[in-house]
Amino acid sequence: MTPETLRTLLGGVPENGWFAEAEARVRADPDAIGQLFARAGRMLGRRPLPDHPSWTAGQAGRVLLLLALTGEPLEGRAPEGAASTVTVRGRVAELYWRGDPAERLAVLHALEHLGLGEAGVPLIEDALRTNDKRLVAAALGPCAALLDDAVWRQGVVKCVFMEVPLSVVDRLGERADQPLAEMLGGLARERAAAGRRMPGDALALLNRQSLAKGWKAKEG
Amino acid sequence: MRVFDPHIHMTSRTTDDYRRMAAAGVRSVVEPAFWLGQPRTNPGSFGDYFDSLLGWEPYRASQYGVRHHATLALNPKEANDPRCKGVLDLLPRYLEKDGVVAVGEIGYDSMTPAEDEAFAAQLDLAREFGLPALVHTPHRDKAAGTRRTLDVVAASGIEPGRVAVDHLNEVTVAVVKDSGCWTGFSIYPETKMSPPRMVAILQEYGIERVLVNSAADWGHSDPLLTVATGEAMLDAGFSADDVDKVLWRNPIEFYAQSGRLDLSELPEPEATFAGSSVKRGGS
Numbered sequence: 001m002t003p004e005t006l007r008t009l010l011g012g013v014p015e016n017g018w019f020a021e022a023e024a025r026v027r028a029d030p031d032a033i034g035q036l037f038a039r040a041g042r043m044l045g046r047r048p049l050p051d052h053p054s055w056t057a058g059q060a061g062r063v064l065l066l067l068a069l070t071g072e073p074l075e076g077r078a079p080e081g082a083a084s085t086v087t088v089r090g091r092v093a094e095l096y097w098r099g100d101p102a103e104r105l106a107v108l109h110a111l112e113h114l115g116l117g118e119a120g121v122p123l124i125e126d127a128l129r130t131n132d133k134r135l136v137a138a139a140l141g142p143c144a145a146l147l148d149d150a151v152w153r154q155g156v157v158k159c160v161f162m163e164v165p166l167s168v169v170d171r172l173g174e175r176a177d178q179p180l181a182e183m184l185g186g187l188a189r190e191r192a193a194a195g196r197r198m199p200g201d202a203l204a205l206l207n208r209q210s211l212a213k214g215w216k217a218k219e220g
Numbered sequence: 221m222r223v224f225d226p227h228i229h230m231t232s233r234t235t236d237d238y239r240r241m242a243a244a245g246v247r248s249v250v251e252p253a254f255w256l257g258q259p260r261t262n263p264g265s266f267g268d269y270f271d272s273l274l275g276w277e278p279y280r281a282s283q284y285g286v287r288h289h290a291t292l293a294l295n296p297k298e299a300n301d302p303r304c305k306g307v308l309d310l311l312p313r314y315l316e317k318d319g320v321v322a323v324g325e326i327g328y329d330s331m332t333p334a335e336d337e338a339f340a341a342q343l344d345l346a347r348e349f350g351l352p353a354l355v356h357t358p359h360r361d362k363a364a365g366t367r368r369t370l371d372v373v374a375a376s377g378i379e380p381g382r383v384a385v386d387h388l389n390e391v392t393v394a395v396v397k398d399s400g401c402w403t404g405f406s407i408y409p410e411t412k413m414s415p416p417r418m419v420a421i422l423q424e425y426g427i428e429r430v431l432v433n434s435a436a437d438w439g440h441s442d443p444l445l446t447v448a449t450g451e452a453m454l455d456a457g458f459s460a461d462d463v464d465k466v467l468w469r470n471p472i473e474f475y476a477q478s479g480r481l482d483l484s485e486l487p488e489p490e491a492t493f494a495g496s497s498v499k500r501g502g503s
Contacts, residue, residue, distance in 0.1 A: 038316040042480055046318070100274040100317050132279050 001052075003067055003113055006060040013057040015044045019064070026068040030091060037065055037095055041102055062106035066092060067113055089119040096123045105134055111143035121146050128155045137168035144170055153180045160187060166201040173208075181209030221450050221463060224248040226471035227354070227386060227406065227433035228443060230288065231277055232256075237436075237443050238284035244447045248287040248483060250475060251277060252325045252354050255297045257438050263306035266294070270310075274319045287483055289475065291324035291354045299338035300330070308341055315349040321478040322346070324354025325386070328365045331358065336372070343376035352382040352477045354404075357392065366392040370399045382477055384431055389413055390421065397425055402474055406435035407445040415445065415452035422453065427466050431474060 010019055022036045022043075041058035049055050069088050092114060096107040108127055111120045124147060127139035140155050147155070156169055157180075166172055184206045188198050198206075223246040230238070230251050241249075251273055253266075260266060273290040281288035292314050294307040315323065323346040328335050346353040355373070358365035366385065373383050380400030387406050388396055396403050405421070406412045413421075418432060436443040450463045475481045 034313065035316050038318070041318045042482075046482055047484055098313060100271075100319060101279065102318065130276075132275070 001055065001060075001063075001109070003064065006055075006064055009049055009052065009055065009060050010044070010057060010064065013045060015057065018043050019061045022061070023065060023068045026065050030069055030087070033065055033069065033091065033095065034098075037062055037099075037103060037106075040065060046102075059102065059106050059109070062103065063110045063113075066095070066107065066110040070114065088114065089116050092116060093119065093123065096126075101132055101135060105138050108135065108138035108141065108143055112141070112145070118146070125151060128158065131162070133162055133164050136162060137164050140169045142170045149175075149177070149179075153177075153183060156180060157183050157187065160184070160199060160202045163199060165199075166205060172205070176205060176209055178209065178213060181206060181213065184209070221245040221447060221460075221467065222247055223446050223450065223467045224250075224471040225433055225443070225446050226250050226384075226431045226474065227252055227404065227435050229254060229435070229437035230281060231272065232438035233436060233443060235280070235284070238281060238286060241443050242284045242286055244444055246286060246443070246446065248289075248471075249281065250289050250291060250321060250471070252291040252322075253293055254295045254325050254356075254437070259301065260298060261301070261303050263304060263310050266304065266307045267310055267314075270314045274314075274317050278319060289319050289321045289481060291322035292320055293324050293326045293342050293354075294338050295325050296327050296329040296335045296338065296356060296358075300332055300334045302334075305338075308338065311342070311345055312349075315345060315351060318480055318482070320351065321475040321480050322352040322354045322384075323349070324384075325356040326353060327356040327369055327385075328358045329356075331361070331365055331368060339369075339372055340376060343373065343378050346382070347376070347378050350479065352384065352474060353378060355383060355385045355401075357385060357387045359387075362387075362389070363391050366395060370395065370401070373399070373401065381429075384474055386431070386433070387412060387435070390417070393421055393425055397429070402429045402431055402470075404431040404433065406433050407449050408435070409440055409442050409445070415449040418449050419452045419456045419458075422458070422466065423456070427458075427462055427470075429470070430466055431471055432466055 010016055022040065025032045026036060040061040044057040044061040046056050046058050049057060069091055092107060096104050099107060104127065107123060120143060124139045124143055127135040130136065136155065136158060140159065144152055144155065152175065159166055159169065184202055188206060191198050225246055228249050228251060230249060253270065253273060270292050273292065278288035292311065294304060298304045314320065323342050326339050326342045328339065343353055355369055357369060369385060373380065384402035384404045385396045386404030388403050393403055405418055407415060407418055422430065432446055432449050434441060434443045434445045446467055450467050453463050454460065472481065
């Protein structure tokens with residue numbers, strides 16, 4: 001979800017005035033974000049948005065408040081290595097570690113736009129260690145570009161265990177590789193031995209990877 | 221029968237309990253922060269506990285269709301350990317969270333000066349954050365402890381209607397009712413209060429500003445005693461609407477004063493209690 005889309009979504013909710021004021025306060029005083037970030041959920045609304053049921057106005061507002069920390073809300077990127085980014089990195093990490101699940105989710109959603117680089121990795125890895133499907137799914141969204149392949153593969157296989165649909169995984173087709181196929185193959189054999197099924201999307205991915213391997217072998 | 225358990229320590233319960241509770245009609249719970257049996261020795265330990273009450277536990281509850289909210293505080297027993305005093309500095313950050321619907325459990329355990337201080341400070345936090353307060357009354361010297369509790373509540377300036385005084389019995393109910401605070405009763409298998417005794421109290425004192433909970437925790441307790449109390453009420457001639465008021469609408473009315481109670485995934489309550497605040501943030 002782009003910041004522009006989030007802003008459009010928020011423009012349609014009656015509490016938009018609260019958000020405009022909160023955003024201005026964060027820009028003027030970044031320390032204000034602590035309370036406003038927590039409060040945004042109930043102030044802006046915690047119900048799914050009609051056209052975007054996986055989002056709430058509160059979550060959209062939280063992501064935009066995080067982007068307000070960078071001072072460049074739409075572009076959202078402080079130059080790599082700039083002094084201001086150090087502060088933003090610390091603040092975002094603090095909001096994650098002190099956040100409830102919804103707040104942590106907002107941080108994960110904002111990461112792709114914040115340009116924090118490696119500083120985002122411990123947060124994403126933490127989310128992947130939880131057993132909360134929402135956090136695991138968000139950790140495998142666009143922010144997962146920061147993860148190394150081994151961690152990313154573990155995350156994908158974890159989705160299969162947790163019955164999180166693989167459609168949540170960003171760039172799955174592009175990033176799925178032979179080691180992932182081997183992990184899924186191993187899981188499929190374990191499941192077969194236990195008389196249990198693999199989810200359909202995991203089987204489909206496994207089949208695609210096996211076919212791709214077959215083609216490569218043929219071409220080779 | 222639909223049931224809102226306004227005081228239950230689900231962290232100590234199993235998923236079997238969630239399953240049985242949901243099947244029996246328990247749709248929503250509030251979990252107050254309390255003592256875990258093993259004393260904690262530093263504020264960080266409380267931070268992790270608070271995270272769990274706002275994170276993992278609501279998620280676990282949601283798997284069984286049960287709504288979970290929390291009340292947070294430094295409990296009276298651990299308020300006596302100076303190593304835990306820093307919890308009071310940690311609280312402002314947590315009391316802003318969406319899932320927090322009151323400050324609690326606060327109050328007295330042994331009525332020490334340290335408990336006085338933590339109790340008063342946390343009533344101030346309740347006012348500052350616009351939250352109701354859930355107040356535990358002591359097991360020992362309960363009548364004196366309850367009177368002293370009401371004095372501290374009055375001195376703090378918090379509205380009595382925003383305070384629930386819990387674990388009451390036949391001896392302590394009248395004085396709390398007269399104060400304008402909510403009266404809370406914990407139904408236990410053997411101690412505190414039983415379903416038949418609860419019914420007798422409801423017959424004598426009425427069903428306004430009453431909260432009935434199981435207070436089930438890591439000790440000998442039963443999360444279905446709220447439901448058993450509802451059944452005992454029906455057997456004694458109370459109407460289904462009376463039961464609904466005591467076990468569902470009353471706890472919602474009390475905690476909705478936080479403006480944060482979110483029952484959006486649950487069927488809309490039929491009655492017109494506390495109107496806007498119940499739905500606030502969800503609309």
